Amino acid sequence: KINFYWVDERCVPPGSPDSNFGNAYNFLFWKIKLSPSNIYRIKGEDNPAEEAERYSFLVKSNLPQVNNLPVFDIILLGIGEDGHTASIFPGQLDVFRSEKIYEVTVSPYTGQNRITMTGNVINNADNIYFLVNGKQKAKVVGEILTGSESSKRYAAANVNPVRGVLEWYLDKDAAGNIKAG
Numbered sequence: 001k002i003n004f005y006w007v008d009e010r011c012v013p014p015g016s017p018d019s020n021f022g023n024a025y026n027f028l029f030w031k032i033k034l035s036p037s038n039i040y041r042i043k044g045e046d047n048p049a050e051e052a053e054r055y056s057f058l059v060k061s062n063l064p065q066v067n068n069l070p071v072f073d074i075i076l077l078g079i080g081e082d083g084h085t086a087s088i089f090p091g092q093l094d095v096f097r098s099e100k101i102y103e104v105t106v107s108p109y110t111g112q113n114r115i116t117m118t119g120n121v122i123n124n125a126d127n128i129y130f131l132v133n134g135k136q137k138a139k140v141v142g143e144i145l146t147g148s149e150s151s152k153r154y155a156a157a158n159v160n161p162v163r164g165v166l167e168w169y170l171d172k173d174a175a176g177n178i179k180a181g
Helices: 020-032 048-062 135-145 149-153
Strands: 008-010 074-077 102-106 113-117 127-132 165-170
Touching (some): 048 102, 048 113, 135 149, 135 165
Parallel strands (some): 074 127
Antiparallel strands (some): 008 113, 102 113
16 A cells, blocks of 8 residues: 655645645646545645644654654655755754654745655655756755765755665766766
8 A cells, every 4th residue: 555645845725836746646646546545645725834733643643653753664855956855945954853743944935835844754764765857956966975064054965864775866967966986
């Protein structure tokens, strides 16, 4: 049985072109005939603080726990040009380190509220996969994967599973700043 949960969501209705759920539904879920009972979306149209609490409770109730945190089998992440992952942006590492399961953040670029999984939950997963494409992300990916000290300011650089596996899947452009050897 496969269940889908969200790492993050913009606080918009599911029909918005900005909705992570809406995009997943339009490009994937309707094609695979997945039962709606296997999809647990963040309700971006609801009050952000209340929804973060509701979704945290749902996730904690439905998933096994290790270290009093839910354990996901697989978490898929992307990365922004600024090194953000989930909806944890530069200057928001306090959200990454939060003891909560989900938090409300604000995009520094749009001022839009978002609901995001925190870093402690991300790092508690069994498997974490970064899927990254585009040359505009090569600089930040290169910094993170070479372990540069300056990369620690990026949320994505702080993804380090407690006991699980971390893998990066990059296209040629995103891998452009990684030196062999």
